[in-house]
Amino acid sequence: MASNKGTLYIVATPIGNLDDLSSRAAKTLRQVDVVYAEDTRHSKTLLSHIDSNRRLVSLHEHNEAERAEDVIALLLEGKSAALVSDAGTPAVSDPGSRLVAAVVAAGIRVCPIPGASALATALSVSGFAASSTDVLFVGFLPAKGKDRRAVLAHIATHTGAAVLYEAPHRVRATLADLGTLNDARAACLCRELTKLHEEIRHATVAELLDWSKEVEMRGEFTLVLGPLPEVESAADAADDAVIDAALTRCLDAGLTARDASSAVAAVLELPRRRVYSRCQSLR
Structure with missing residues (x-):
């Protein structure tokens, strides 16, 4: 029936x-x-x-x-x-x-x-192959605090593409936070998609941050972060100086020792125990 x-x-x-x-x-x-x-x-x-x-x-x-x-x-x-x-x-x-x-x-x-969908639309013009296989959709980042740091750490450890939505009054701060973690990461910043003043910029996070400081941020933004490049050297080739530098940037961004160690271990493809040990020596 x-x-x-x-x-x-x-x-x-x-x-x-x-x-x-x-x-x-x-x-x-x-x-x-x-x-x-x-x-x-x-x-x-x-x-x-x-x-x-x-x-x-x-x-x-x-x-x-x-x-x-x-x-x-x-x-x-x-x-x-x-x-x-x-x-x-x-x-x-x-x-x-x-x-x-x-x-x-x-x-x-x-x-x-x-x-x-702004998600699919932005991915289609990002030019990142990972947009077809490995995408982390974040949506809007938490405004501040522990939740924000946790999501940023998650983005830093994700090896594929990542997509964020952001409001005009917060996009510069978000780029700054992302730059602290990895300012050389390739990205595609889309503003006012499908509208009269649509703008699509392909650059590194650092370059996008510099640009954002020179113009007034208007409209809605969708940011696509490109996949992390493959680590050319094996895990044993990463010396303590490289690990310490990466940890320092994460800690300065407000990540906890645990989150910073997880992020650096994932990016450098190192055992977390080794990275955490280095982190303890920096404190």
Whole structure:
């Protein structure tokens, strides 16, 4: 017997250029009973652009758990709903994952309507082969403290590509922190992707930091860090001076002795015990 439950559609929306909205997404946003949006004022412009008069209801990180109950009740009545974020794909560095989990747990169908994503868009122009095989998606870094240092250490030890989102007022500080760990790492910094003032820069982290100090940071940024180069010498070839220099940079960046040792051991392909021993001698 056919289910009389509705469907929740996870609809990707443009990250800047309204023409990037797919015809399937537009059709869905015209046909569902309710559109749940991260910011109803922002999404109202999108719905107006496609001549959709569907009811808009807010669903953001502060009310997602509570709103999930309303969405499930609606779907159990046999009605349909769509979830959109301000830009890109919902639940990817945006609200939505808790709602999807709740709807799935209730035995209700969830249907993805794919489209724009700053993650995929930035990787496509990065030029890094690792973007096809080994990608660490970080999203937005924690603003400060222990959590931020832990994520930075994780990035430093990841040998493949890494992708971060950053706000204009924090991008310079993020580049500085990353530069402390490895300022020679190749990177691709994307600003205002798909928008009028789109800018894509390929350079090292150090070069991007220098550039950021000379211009006003505006717009939304997506940063792709390239893979770490393979260590040319064997583990035994790394002398204590190289280890000490790397450890000092990590410790100066605020990493704990344990995190610094793990990061340096991974990058230099050395036994962690040896690196940690050197770290203790520096303290």
